[in-house]
Amino acid sequence: MLHSKELLNFTKDLSVLFAEDHEDLRENVAEILSAFFNRVDSAENGEEALKKYKKYYDNENKHYDIIISDIRMPRLNGVELVENIYNINPGQIIIIVSAHDDAKYLLPLINLGIEQFIKKPIDYQDLLKVLLNTSRNVKLLSKKDITESNPTLIKLSDFVTFSKENNILNDNNNIIPLTKYEIFFLQLLSDNTGKIFSNEDITSYYSSFGEHLDIVNIRKLVSKLRKKLPKNCIESVYGIGYRLLPHLQN
Numbered sequence: 001m002l003h004s005k006e007l008l009n010f011t012k013d014l015s016v017l018f019a020e021d022h023e024d025l026r027e028n029v030a031e032i033l034s035a036f037f038n039r040v041d042s043a044e045n046g047e048e049a050l051k052k053y054k055k056y057y058d059n060e061n062k063h064y065d066i067i068i069s070d071i072r073m074p075r076l077n078g079v080e081l082v083e084n085i086y087n088i089n090p091g092q093i094i095i096i097v098s099a100h101d102d103a104k105y106l107l108p109l110i111n112l113g114i115e116q117f118i119k120k121p122i123d124y125q126d127l128l129k130v131l132l133n134t135s136r137n138v139k140l141l142s143k144k145d146i147t148e149s150n151p152t153l154i155k156l157s158d159f160v161t162f163s164k165e166n167n168i169l170n171d172n173n174n175i176i177p178l179t180k181y182e183i184f185f186l187q188l189l190s191d192n193t194g195k196i197f198s199n200e201d202i203t204s205y206y207s208s209f210g211e212h213l214d215i216v217n218i219r220k221l222v223s224k225l226r227k228k229l230p231k232n233c234i235e236s237v238y239g240i241g242y243r244l245l246p247h248l249q250n
Contacts, residue, residue, distance in 0.1 A: 007128055008036055010135040014065040015039040017056070019049035019081060020097065021073045029068075029122065036131065037066075046076025050084050057088075065138050066131075067094045068118075071105045079108050086112060093138055095130060097122065136245075137194075154190045154244075157230035162186055169228065182225050184209065189234070189244035198241035218242075 016037045020026040026042050033040045041056070041064075043049035049069065057063055067085060071078035078096060085092050096109055099120040106117070118130050152165040159172040167183045169176040178186070188197060188205045197205075199215045206213040213221070222242060226234055235243050 004035070004128070007132050007135070010132065010139055011036040011038075013038050014135055014138060015041075015056075016066045016068060017041045017043065017049060017052060017064045019043045019046060019067070019069040019073065019078070021045055021070060025122075029127075032124075032127070033068075045074045046078065046081035048075075049081055050076060053085060053088070063089050063092060065093065066134055067092060068097065069094065070097045071099075071109075077105075079105055079112070082109060082112050082114065093134060095134055154193065156233050156244075160230050162190060164190055176228050178228070181206075181211070181213065181221055182228070184211070185221060185225060186244070189242065193244050196237050196241045196243045201241065 014037050016033055016039070018026065018030055018033060018040065020029065020042070021044050023044070026044065030040055030042045041052055043052055046069070049067075053064065053067070069078045069081055073081075076084070082094055082096075085094065093116075094114055095116045095118060096114050097118045097120060098106065116130055116134055118127060152163060154162045154164065156162060161170050162168070163170070164187060167178065167187070169178055169186070184206060185202070188202065199218055202218055203213055203215070222234060222236070233245060235245050237243065
C-alpha cells in the first residue's frame, strides 16, 4: 500500500489543474490533491480549463506541472483540451480520467501521447499510484541532480556519486569496489538517467563488449549491486526492465 508521505516527497512543490464537470467528484478530488500539491486549480469544463491554463502561464511564467482531465465535458471535451494544450506546450504531462464507456476516446488520446489513465469510479490507491509515477517523472524531467560542472558525475544520494569518467563509486569519500559487470551496468543506466533499459538492451550492451549476460544473471547482478547503492536507486519496472533514478533534492 502506498503511503501519503512517500507521495508528498515528490508533489509538495508542484502545481496541478483538474478539469471535471461533475461537481461532487471535482470537489472531492480537488480536496485530495490539495493535501499533496503546492497549488491546485480546478475547472468545470474544457473551455474553462484552457483559459486557466493560459492565465496561469501569463501570471507565473510557467505551465502547470500536471494536468488531470475528464474526457466527456461540455464546451471542450478531454480530447479537444489535450490537443489545445499540446499545441501550446507539447511536453505537458497530462493524466486522463476515463469511464468504462469512454473507450472510443482512448485511442485518439493514446495517439496524442497520453500514457497515464485513471479509471472511474476513482480508487484512492490507484489515484495515489498514478500521481506518484507522474510526479516522479516531473521531477526527473525538471530536476535531474547531475552536476553541471561535471556531466560525467552522477549523484545518487547526498553522499554517493558514480563517475562515468573513471568508473568510481564514491560513498562519502570512500571508494566502493565494483566488478567489471557492475561497472558496465552503471555505465549503461547512467547514459540516460531515468530511461528504462529492457533485458534485451542490457544483454546487447554486454555483447558489444564481448561479454555474455543472460536474463537470470541480470537479476543476480542487480541484487548484488543494490547492496552497494543507495536505497531505491535502481528501479525495476515490472515486465519492462530497469532504470537508474537520480538523487532528487526534497
